[in-house]
Every structure is written in structure tokens, then in C-alpha cells.
Amino acid sequence: MIKDRFIFNHIGIAVKDVNESKKSYLDLSFSESPVGDIYDDIQNIKLSFLVNNGVTIELVQGLGENIVGELLNKNGVIPYHTCYSVEDLNESVKLLATKNFRQISKKIKAKAFNNSLIQFLYNPNAGIIELLEVEK
Numbered sequence: 001m002i003k004d005r006f007i008f009n010h011i012g013i014a015v016k017d018v019n020e021s022k023k024s025y026l027d028l029s030f031s032e033s034p035v036g037d038i039y040d041d042i043q044n045i046k047l048s049f050l051v052n053n054g055v056t057i058e059l060v061q062g063l064g065e066n067i068v069g070e071l072l073n074k075n076g077v078i079p080y081h082t083c084y085s086v087e088d089l090n091e092s093v094k095l096l097a098t099k100n101f102r103q104i105s106k107k108i109k110a111k112a113f114n115n116s117l118i119q120f121l122y123n124p125n126a127g128i129i130e131l132l133e134v135e136k
Contacts, residue, residue: 005092006084009132010049010056014071014080018048018061021077025050025057039063040111047112058083058112081120081128089117089133096121096131104128 015021018037026032033049033056040047045068046061060080062068071080086092089107097103105120110132117133 005095006086006131009083009085009130010058011079012058012060012081012083012130013077014068014075015059015061015077016072018046018059021059022048022050025052025059028052030057035112038112042108042111049112081130082126083118083130083132085132085134087134089119089131092131093119093121096123100124101126101129 013021022032030050030052033051035049038047039045044062044064044066046063048059050057050059060068062072068080071078093101093103101121101123103119104122107117107119109115110118113132119131121129121131123129
């Protein structure tokens with residue numbers, strides 16, 4: 001396997017209200033990303049990216065019925081996925097399938113990443129991960 005096939009991108013945090021959670025993270029020395037807040041009507045979520053010392057977090061607010069709302073009802077505000085950039089989404093999903101990662105979503109375009117393809121997978125030892133296809 002290529003050593004840097006999976007490049008860490010961000011941690012996704014399920015929140016009840018992006019604006020309220022953002023205030024708390026700004027108090028913890030995070031800075032707003034230049035991207036600003038994003039409404040993704042494909043996933044029915046509102047997003048905000050924040051950065052601290054090279055670490056990016058994605059605040060994710062569900063706007064209707066989706067996994068974010070389910071997680072919040074069950075656990076409250078919680079980090080729920082890690083995201084990795086990959087050059088070839090299909091190849092990466094196939095490779096991870098051999099390592100006990102199973103697909104829990106279809107491939108979809110993500111507005112936060114200029115409509116690049118993303119897909120969520122689950123592994124009992126790693127939890128939920130998001131793969132983000134980036135240009136080669």
C-alpha cells in the first residue's frame with residue numbers, strides 16, 4: 001500500500017447549531033476558515049470549518065432527518081467522523097473493503113469541496129470515516 005494514500009483532512013463534529021458551537025470553538029482559539037458557512041442541500045446539512053494549529057474541524061448541523069440528527073439525539077454534540085483525502089475514491093473504497101470497512105453511504109458530491117465526490121464508510125475499530133476524492 002502506498003504510505004500516503006489516505007491523507008488526514010478533518011474531524012467532523014455533529015452539532016445542534018453551527019453558530020452556537022462555532023462561538024465555543026472560537027473561545028478555544030480556533031479560527032474560521034476562509035470558506036465560511038456552507039449550506040449543502042444535497043446532504044441537507046449546514047457546515048462550518050474551523051482551524052487550530054493545522055487541525056481542521058467541520059461543524060455539521062443536520063437540517064432534517066439524517067445521520068447527524070440521529071447521532072445528536074442519541075449522544076449529543078460529538079465528534080463522529082474523520083475525513084481522509086484520496087486520489088481515487090473507487091480504488092480506495094475497494095482497498096478498504098478488504099480491511100473490514102463497509103460502505104454506509106453512496107458516493108455524493110459535496111458542496112464544501114467544490115462538488116468533489118465523498119463517501120462514508122464504517123469500521124468497527126475506526127468508526128465512521130469520510131473519503132474525499134481530490135484531483136491527482
